[in-house]
Every structure is written in C-alpha cells, then in structure tokens.
Amino acid sequence: MMAEQKKMVEDITSMEEDFAKWYTDIVKKAELIEYTSVKGCMVIRPYGYAIWENMQKILDGMFKATGHENVCMPMFIPESLLQKEKDHVEGFAPEVAWVTHGGNEKLEERLCVRPTSETLFCEHYANIVHSHRDLPKLYNQWVSVVRWEKTTRPFLRSREFLWQEGHTIHATAKEAIEETERMLGVYTKFCEDSLAMPVIQGKKTESDKFAGAVSTYAIEALMHDGKALQAGTSHYFGDGFAKAFGIQYQSKENKLEYPHQTSWGVTTRLIGAIIMTHGDNNGLVLPPAVAPIQAIIIPVAQHKPGVLDKANAVKAELEKAGIRVKLDDSDNSPGWKFSEYEMKGVPVRIELGPRDIENNQCVLVTRHNREKTFVSLDGLADSVKAKLCEVHDALYRNALENRERRTYTCKTLDEITEALEKNGDGFIKAMWCGDEACEDKVKEVTGVGSRCMPLEQEVVSDTCVCCGKPAKHLVYWGKAY
C-alpha cells in the first residue's frame, strides 16, 4: 500500500468511507464524463477521451504489428441475422436495443443496434471467403456498441460503450486457437506495460463463456476494494459460427471446409480499471503511458519577470523530447493548481518559481507518492522521462502488492468465508472439480464467483473446495464488477 497521504481535495469522498462514491466523485471531478438525459449514456469529456485515444493508439499499433487490419461494420443487425446462431442470440437478446421504425414507417424487419458484431462479420466472411487463399482474415474495428443494461455505472457498465472488437477467421482450429491466445497475450502486455496493471490470464468456466464460444479467455484484474474486474476477453469459436452462417472454403485438397474463428475485445471499461487500480483519495492517478498530460508545469509567482518565459522554454524543451506537457499559466493560485492536477492524475508536476530559476533548477513531484525532488534544468527532459518510468514501475508494484495481499489460498468453503471476513474482498485461489453445481454452490455459500482458471495452473489441494472430490482445476474466485 502506498504511504499515508493527507487528503487535500475535500470534494472527493475517501475510498475507505464509501468506495462507490469515491469512484463516481473521481469520474466527475477529474472531468472524465458528464451524464446525459439518457440513462447509461454518458459524454466522455476531452480529458477522459484523451485517455481512451492514448489507449487506442498503443493497442492499435499492437494489433497492426500482429497483422490485423481495421474495418468498420454497420451499426444495425437485422433480427434474422442475429438469430442465426442459437447460443449467441440467447445470450444477447435480453439486452439489445431495437430499431422498429424508419422515419414514420414501421420496418418490415426490426433491426438491433449491435451489442457485438460477430453476426455482421460472419455475414461478410461468408461473402468474401471462398478459398484457403482467402484465409486468414485478421480484422478489427473500433466502434461503439449498445447493451441495454439495467444498472449502469460510468465506464464500468454503460448502455453504449466504446471498444475494439477483433474478429478473425482461419483455415484451421490450431491457427484460431493460437490467435485467441496471442491476443490474450497482447492484452496482458498492454495492461502491464501501458496501464501498470497486473492481470491474471485465464480461461472462463463453461457457465461463464461468451454466448456462442467454444472457449473464452479473459484477463482479470483486482481493484483497490478487492473486487475483480474483467479487463479483456478473447474467444475461440471453433467452426460453430461458420456452420451457422454457411461460411466455407475450398482447401488445397479441393475439399469444402468450415473455417475457425475468434473474437476479442477491450472497452472503455479499462478507464474504470485504471481509476480503481491506481486512484487514491486525492483523485485519479494515471499511468504515464496513457496520461493525456504526463507533466504539468506550474509556475510560481508567475507575474514576476522571467518566470513565464522560462516556463514556456521548459515546456518547449519537453515537448521536443516527446513528453506530453502542459503549462498552466491561468491566474489560479499555485496551490489550486497542485490540487487540480492531482485530482486529474497527472503523473509528474514541475514547479518552477523565481528561486528555482535563480538556481537553474525546478521541483519535480510525482503524483502517486507526492515525493519532491529538486533537479537541474539542464537535461530536464531526461530527468522527467526517468521519473515517468519510475512512476510506471511504482504503480505496477503497488497494484501487484495490493493484489497479492488480497489473494487468499483456500481449501474449503469455510476457509473462503473466513478469509473474506478476516481480510476483506479479494481473489480466492481454490481447486475445483469442474462440476457446475459446485461452482454455483461456492457462489451461493461464500458470495464469490469463478473468475477464471489461470493459464498458470498450480495444485493448492488435491480435492475440490466444495465437494471434496478430486480437483481438476485451480480457479480464481472473486466478487466481480
């Protein structure tokens, strides 16, 4: 846990007092979102959107580097198309929004606003895939989707949300499975290297699978309050969708074959994950890689001659070095600015006043621990870059520590209940026999559901935590967002 800090920003509820309120306070006070008059639909404000844009840029680069191309599918899905794959439609039907009219005319067939685009990609693949030479197709799209959620929370569960959805189609199961795993790895790397957020990679149980998938993989992160958040998913579909949508190709052997498919996605929920992984009682704490402003320059006594000139020169120098930097020369007091940018989670603050300029130095303050260091103005860009790296590492370390501190290994249901009562919510590592009845019972008795079966399996006991029969899998259990 990070060092005790005096709470400076009074308008943010402390997370110990009310975690949910703390979260919504940050979302509003850091100017990430504004509500609209439609439930569950929010304005992502420039500062919030800039975080998303930074994520997009990094992820998009990773997708391109692994051979993917971006496309854009329509927003509407005819009901008949949605219904082609039975499990899929059953999974999504309860939460789709329907368009029933065009202008004043009732539509012959109603259209759903995409909750996800498997069906559209399948329809398209059926048209363009004919030969093994057409495979694989590695497509991705950056769009919004709509799911008519009952309870909504900014970023974590909204009715419309931004995401990327990758949809790929391959000649063989082996290739498709490799793709599923590759993308899970891309997400993991992104979360760790760019969001400073450690995740558990694993496979979902049967009951928790994506509607229509053969297998679903996910990355699970643990939030400050000990609740788990699914941060990304990657699905292997086998040839189920291909069969439902009539996608076939001719192989080298001149035989008609069904191709194998995958899909994978991450959403603006990741912004919620950042808030609840790194944020503190003074507001947001942003990982440097995605922070819209990486360094904020706050001039002190800025009316004095030379101060703003120097601040502008420093800004230009940092910009030139590729650092996202802002100079706040508004006439708010320095103290006000300190609080403001802490609330907004800017990783590094640069204080620059007459005394500093006289000494050819400035004060660097890191947001996550408020540590102050005096550094020379010579080579400042390098000092700032080094700080940003330090911040990233510290954020990751803190998050990992929090997760480890809140991960409990249990052998029986009683141990689970006891661990949760004693230490608060967190991940439970416990063995499972593979029976759905046990999975349900664990949830019923202890309140924690299965999050995933980690790729890195261990044996913490020989028997199922629930029924005592021989165990098949290690499962991470937890309360989820």
Next chain:
RNA sequence: CGGGGUGUAGCGCAGUUGGUAGCGCGCUUGCUUUGGGAGCAAGAUGCCGGGUGUUCGAGUCACCUCACUCCGACCA
C-alpha cells in the same frame, strides 16, 4: 428487474402550518496576492427534473413519469 436514497443557480446544500426562493463555493469586473484549493469590493445567474391533479395559491400535498445513486439478481 426488485428494495432503499436523491433531484431547488455551474457545484454542494437550506427552504418551518402551502403564501411567489435563499446560503456557501464557483462565475463576471476591479485592485491586492502567488512555494498546497489567496484577500477585499462590486455584480450576474432559477419554468425548484418533467407531467397531471388538489387548492384562491404548490419548491412544499397526491398520483404518474424521467434521471442519478446505493444494495441485490444479470452482464464487458
């Protein structure tokens, strides 16, 4: 979708037995300030979430609706 809470100025709130709306912060202007949310002075800001009723009269009472929020069930 079930159970609670809340909607009054940009934000946070007060508003008594029903009588025509107020405080703090913020905002505007000016001066003084500037190393942790500065001070003084003068200003501006409201269809009291929306609708329907009761009433001479509704922010206040009743009913309906919408949104936010929390706790469950379902989900990225």
